[in-house]
Amino acid sequence: MKKNYILLCCIILLSCLPLYLLFSHKSTDLIVSEGERLDVHKLESIVNLASSRGKAGSGDVKAPTFTLKTLDGSYSTIGGKRDKPLVVHFWASWCEACSVEVPTLRKLNEQYKNQVDFVGINVATEEKLENIQKFVLTNHISYPVLLDEHKHAADLYELHALPTVFLIDTNGYIVDTFHMVDPLELEEKVGRLAKR
Template sequence: MKQMIGLFIGLAILSFFPFYFSMSNGSAEPVSGDGQRLDFHKLENIIRLAESKGKPGPDDVKAPAFTLKATNGAYYSIGGKREKPLVIHFWASWCEACSVEVPMIRKLYEQYKNQVDFFGINVFTEEKPENMEKFIQDNRLSYPILLDEHKHAADLYQLHALPTVFLIDKNGFVLDTFHMIDPLELQEKVGRLAGQ
């Protein structure tokens, strides 16, 4: 009888553990396997690769992995292999340069959306939600806008300025990064990404 009571108590304790761990995480959001942060030397590798217009090798830079919630309520993950290459555009509504650049990003999305995925990442910690929504509507942005509420993605990507764009290939390698470049150069870079 004592063994049966002990077994029952043991099973009750074991069945409580999943509940405890789900409550201690405090979130129903998906947990992502985060990538390592880009460091200065990795950023140098990205610039070197972009200047040479080469393809990444085994020592080149993998895009840090993360998952963020979008304004449409869905979750999107970045990092690792994917069906299409990817353009990531970090922005905020208060950033004047972002207002100048985003119409070109929208135009490129409309041109290449069948060959390239586009994600806008709003640096939400420095943002007023109503300003962000107005920015999205005024610029008619229809690609997913991810909310970087705790600057998690910005920290992983060593973000130092807005706007910042990252180009990522289908294998998850960062091919290029830049701040506010000439529209023709931006078109050329995204066109080259689409052709991979």
């Protein structure tokens, strides 16, 4: 009888183990999936319109909403209405093209800091925190840096290459997106965003 009791207790404990593991190992990557994934077909039309210097209509492609941990340990949410338009820069420290693009973004952040917000999103599942911090310090990045440790934001934004920049208006709609453009073109795009 005593052996049966011990066996029953062991079975109960083992059956509770998956629940314990599920709730005790929460990710450091907090995601609020209010927004859905981007509609890639609509996004293409916005990119074409932006390339021809047309003005994308609001309501075309809503920027997905998510919340991520920042480099300083707090949390930040992207998506929805804002006081200022937003430049979202997806990057990784091992990405050479990202290093090339950052100086222009840093300069534009200083130039438009009263009109446009900037945020960097590090997309690296296996990147060491020291490498991310070194990239930020080396490139003198002063705007907030978010950590997309499990690529949830990258998946929501249908990200396929680094670096990728999204320009989001004050109503939370994407008005342009691109990969590695000429610094003068980047400056022109951010200048147009500042006037929205």
